Amino acid sequence: MAAAEMTLGKALGAGLRQAMRDDDRVVLLGEDIGKLGGVFRITDGLLDEFGAKRVIDTPLAESGIVGTAVGLAFRGYRPVVEIQFDGFVYPAFDQIVAQVAKLHYRTQGRVRMPITIRIPWAGGIGAAEHHSESPEAYFVHTAGLRVIAVSNPEDAYRSLRQAIASDDPVIFFEPKRLYHHKGQVDLDAPLADAAPMGLARVVRTGADATLITYGAMVTTALQAAEAAEDEGISLEVIDLRSLSPVDYGTVAASVRKTGRVVVAHEASREAGVAAEVIASITERCFEYLESAPLRVTGHDVPYPPAKLEKYHLPDLDRLLDAVDRVLDRPHSLTGADA
């Protein structure tokens, strides 16, 4: 079948449906995922097709949801958990970082935790407090977890099935503000033929500098690359797609070509993913670097009220300003003390 156009949200639903058809050990757990189809309707129609034993509305307790998923995994199930919003994952933190992440290591593989934890993620939708968080660094920092962040419908459909099929636990970040963005998805493309989960993707090739990001920021980065082109600057844009592990093969190849790097994310800066990526680039590619790599991130503030979020989230202009800095062009801090 030829590819069909669908939204990222629909692609995720299709991915869940296909994974459940492929393997009857796949069960979904979450708040309001049954009749309602989830607050974002990602699980719409799945209760009708698979029944209440496989699409399980849970009590309103995130630690309980993840802890229950652990027990199901002990019994050989492959649970897929929906955390309703990014900011609601914290009550489940112990179960994720001390249980889900460690049980395979603790038992030397005798107990496996093939759990996928889906998290509607990040800001830019004018939401209430605790509905726009970017908590990915906590999970990247946790050994035993894999962390995926998707940026388009095709990626969402494929990566979600790969995450569910993985024998490792996967924290799966879904950019809320792209849920309604459309793209081509081939629903019949065999998973076996797909690029392995964990590989980054060069979404735009360029020669002068590398712009590395993930999630909804990929769209912003591509806009920045187009704007830069008008000024005669050729930007390469990399969508990391996987934050644990990071595909440094793809990243390093690009950095060796351009010698200049900007890493961007919505999450705040200190000890964030960009810091880790830049440290690793510096270790691997130091002699290729023409300028100091830069971060463009959310500020180190609690996620601000909705009317202020546009001053928090990296935008086109902040990305381009950082590009100017790594290219030694005039920029906002020109003349300022280092």
Add this chain to the structure above:
Amino acid sequence: MSPQVTPIADTAQDLELTERIIAPDGQRLANSRLDPFVDDVDAEQLRALHRDMVILRRIDAEGVALQRQGQLGLWAPCQGQEATQIGTARALATRDYVFPSYRETGVIYARGAKPGDYVRMWRGEEGAGHDPEALRVAPLQIIIGAQTLHAVGYGLGILHDEADEVAVTYFGDGATSQGDVNEAMIFAASYGAPVVFVCQNNHWAISEPVSVQSQYPIAGRAPGFGIPSVRVDGNDVLACMAAMRWALAHARAGKGPAYIEAVTYRMGPHTTADDPTRYRPQTELDEWRRRDPISRLEAHLRELGELGDDHVAATQEAADDIAREMRAECIGMVTRPPLAVFDGVYAEPHSGLDRQRDEYAAHLASFEGEA
């Protein structure tokens, strides 16, 4: 009507407010609720329970000794809780699955642990001391109460598989304050999952008495979650077995979860790193020594004329044998090689960790040939 409040902070009275079959002096009491569940238990089976408890106490003493001698990093003694652990665990079917905390030495013993299994984790050799699938016991859990949710998830799986099994979880009085334990009770009740909650109220969460955790009998909370419960004398092995058989039968019959509060006492320290003389009076310990679960069963067997010298001698010999094997296994354990620190983090290759492993291997190799 105001709710009835039992003064549980009064530990002297605490045990009087429980269901029991054998009194502290060894006398058999009639108990219409529990008796039907143990009417098949004859003197031979009572002696087997006695043997189990004596062996468990010996294993526990050996664990403490091994820690004092530097062979273990830590040990969490269960002295005083033998009746609770043996009575409940001996009621299980092999096919049931247990999610314990870290003090359930008697439970893994009853599930068939090998001598080395008791010490492998406490020595720091492995993250899990035993093979979970072999014993059908999850690894010992150190995060307080986290395992109760795992039991509920497992029970949900049993329910969906329509299997004749029960998921059982053990936890302490301190754990009842944890959100996870309360969430586990809600989830189990909502789904009607076949889960048995066993709260070992040993009166102390390190230095905090049970009155800090609850101002109401712990078993009394369960009905508020829609879970029937029993508050049993945890130093009465027969009552513990009866309560567990009731709870398991309830869960197996498709009636959903059941809850046991076994009122017992931690005679030793919280762990070998603890000093209970700083927070509890000797008089309290002395009081509970008079309620010792092993001497209670011995008094009962003696009353029946069923505690022969040969049984006592054979039991002690068996206990010493296991302790000897445990010690030999412990001291003979070979620590895995340096790169094993990387083993088993993931089920599938992880490029970031693989690179760290390679770098550390190169670092280690750089010392090869040095004295």
